[in-house]
Amino acid sequence: MRTQVAIVGGGPAGLLLSHLLHLQGIDSVVLERRSQEHVQQRVRAGVLEQGTVDLLREVGVGERMLREGDRHEGVHVQFDEERLHIPFTELTGRAITVYGQQEVVKDLNERRRADGGQVLFEVDDVAVHDVTSDNPSVTFTHDGVAQVLHADFVAGCDGFHGVCRDTIPPDVRRVYERVYPFGWLGILAEVAPSTDELIYANNERGFALHSMRSATISRFYLQCAPDEPLDNWPDQRIWDELGTRLAAPGWKLQEGPIIERSVTAMRSFVAEPLRHGRLFLAGDSAHIVPPTGAKGLNLAVADVDRLAEALADHYRTGSDAGLDEYSAKCLERVWRVQHFSWWMTSMTHRFEGPDHDFDRRLQRSQFDYLRSSTAAATTLAENYVGMPLR
Structure with a gap:
């Protein structure tokens, strides 16, 4: 040939x-x-x-x-129960x-x-x-x-x-x-998304992400151990943990049948x-x-x-x-x-060890900076929507 x-x-x-x-x-x-x-x-x-x-x-x-x-045209970034919207299109003229x-x-x-x-x-x-x-x-x-x-x-x-x-x-x-000391438990569920935009949540219990695949299929991720056995995560534990890590005033997580789950190392x-x-x-x-x-x-x-x-x-x-x-x-x-x-990753995940409290305060500061500075929010938006191919 x-x-x-x-x-x-x-x-x-x-x-x-x-x-x-x-x-x-x-x-x-x-x-x-x-x-x-x-x-x-x-x-x-x-x-x-x-x-x-x-x-x-x-x-x-x-x-x-x-x-x-x-x-x-944007994304939600959350620290504990405080949720901040980053408007991609308003800040960069682009979207995902x-x-x-x-x-x-x-x-x-x-x-x-x-x-x-x-x-x-x-x-x-x-x-x-x-x-x-x-x-x-x-x-x-x-x-x-x-x-x-x-x-x-x-x-x-x-x-x-x-x-x-x-x-x-x-x-x-x-x-x-670089190998990170945690992984992602990925979940695919037959349920309509509970959000208009993706949610990146930093919670004391660990990171969570609410994404979507269609009007009827939602995608979720939970920070977990990189070698976490899937048997440790029955359906109700998954929904309880997602509900805790993604909790915000006036917002409710919709639950549905879980059709796929897997653990990915970071x-x-x-x-x-x-x-x-x-x-x-x-x-x-x-x-x-x-x-x-x-x-x-x-x-x-x-x-x-x-x-x-x-x-x-x-x-x-x-x-x-x-x-x-x-x-x-x-x-x-x-x-x-x-x-x-x-x-x-550094801004949104829980890091164990003697520096945990210090790291958490740095993450809080970064979240506050995103909320108070258009320049900081634009930096996130510009990188997330991506640089021009050429």
């Missing part, structure tokens, strides 16, 4: 990159180890920055998102859209299929070779047949547990990591550089952010948007300037987002 760009990973990053390249007349093949059904059913991030929304609309895969997505990552994947898969794109699901034994040569390749097994895919470039969009990042030699790659991770020879990393294969800032999917979109433009420039003009600066430019955004996600 031969293509111009071999893309390892058929999640949102890989599929969007393939679509963007197609619009530039560049061939690609996407290799995904999971089934199409699995990829389209994974419940992941649901907050899309303004830049992500604009890009998906501009490249022809945003019709259903605009029709079914839930546009939000709540639309599940799995829905983005469905839209991209349908578009790639309609355009005749090559997306191979359920591939095994993927390995990347010769990325520092002019003829890199990817070997894999599909339908029991061993194959070799030759390409001009390889894009590693295969997530944190993929194979592409480890292709970069340890003496070339540097890793930065971590920050960056692998530098994002390029080695003709291999380019994008999305979770290169970086992980705590979900507090809702940036994971949006960072992946920014990566592949920049990579697609750099590859298009290479094929169109012969210039490699965009490819040469890809890693450095992406990392500028990655570290800005890492800082914002750390800041949001």
